[in-house]
Amino acid sequence: KQEVTQIPAALSVPEGENLVLNCSFTDSAIYNLQWFRQDPGKGLTSLLLIQSSQREQTSGRLNASLDKSSGRSTLYIAASQPGDSATYLCAVLQGAQKLVFGQGTRLTINP
Amino acid sequence: DVKVTQSSRYLVKRTGEKVFLECVQDMDHENMFWYRQDPGLGLRLIYFSYDVKMKEKGDIPEGYSVSREKKERFSLILESASTNQTSMYLCASSFRRGQYSYEQYFGPGTRLTVT
Numbered sequence: 553k554q555e556v557t558q559i560p561a562a563l564s565v566p567e568g569e570n571l572v573l574n575c576s577f578t579d580s581a582i583y584n585l586q587w588f589r590q591d592p593g594k595g596l597t598s599l600l601l602i603q604s605s606q607r608e609q610t611s612g613r614l615n616a617s618l619d620k621s622s623g624r625s626t627l628y629i630a631a632s633q634p635g636d637s638a639t640y641l642c643a644v645l646q647g648a649q650k651l652v653f654g655q656g657t658r659l660t661i662n663p
Numbered sequence: 664d665v666k667v668t669q670s671s672r673y674l675v676k677r678t679g680e681k682v683f684l685e686c687v688q689d690m691d692h693e694n695m696f697w698y699r700q701d702p703g704l705g706l707r708l709i710y711f712s713y714d715v716k717m718k719e720k721g722d723i724p725e726g727y728s729v730s731r732e733k734k735e736r737f738s739l740i741l742e743s744a745s746t747n748q749t750s751m752y753l754c755a756s757s758f759r760r761g762q763y764s765y766e767q768y769f770g771p772g773t774r775l776t777v778t
Contacts (some may be wrong), residue, residue, distance in 0.1 A: 584760070586767065595667075596755075596769040598766060603761045646764060649694055
């Protein structure tokens with residue numbers, strides 16, 4: 553059974569720092585990995601999707617990498633801003649189009 | 664932009680009531696999903712649908728049913744609401760990005776309280 557783990561559960565950094573969020577998964581047979589952002593009490597916003605054949609994807613200050621063989625993905629956020637404060641979730645897609653989610657990392661950027 | 668909308672942001676119902684949660688997507692996506700999200704338990708899949716009138720059970724279907732009469736609309740039904748169904752309910756739809764790759768988009772969520 554696929555398990556997705558995100559460590560740490562919470563992270564607090566000063567504004568302007570570059571930071572890395574980690575995601576690991578136990579079964580490398582995935583079709584893609586998706587990173588989401590969730591603000592308190594809101595739905596999930598899709599940030600980046602990496603297909604299984606890809607190594608990384610970039611969008612603005614965000615860069616996500618995927619190493620299927622080691623079961624790891626990272627989300628790199630450059631020059632963090634207070635508006636980046638949110639919970640970040642990663643999820644992997646397996647058969648039957650079912651996403652398996654991690655528990656998330658709650659990120660706080662301090663001004 | 665993909666738009667997934669849910670009929671209510673907040674809902675309060677009484678135990679034993681029949682509850683309907685509606686979800687609509689405007690991008691002609693084939694697949695639609697219902698999740699619930701609870702602190703400490705994360706997101707759990709209730710049901711999903713890959714075509715009109717088709718449905719598949721997710722991880723926690725007990726106490727729920729679904730309906731998909733039109734491609735753009737997917738309804739979650741709580742036949743007899745109970746307090747343990749108090750939760751945040753999230754609807755999603757997905758489309759094909761690659762041969763086996765699908766990207767999911769989520770609605771804003773419905774916070775349901777059953778008293």
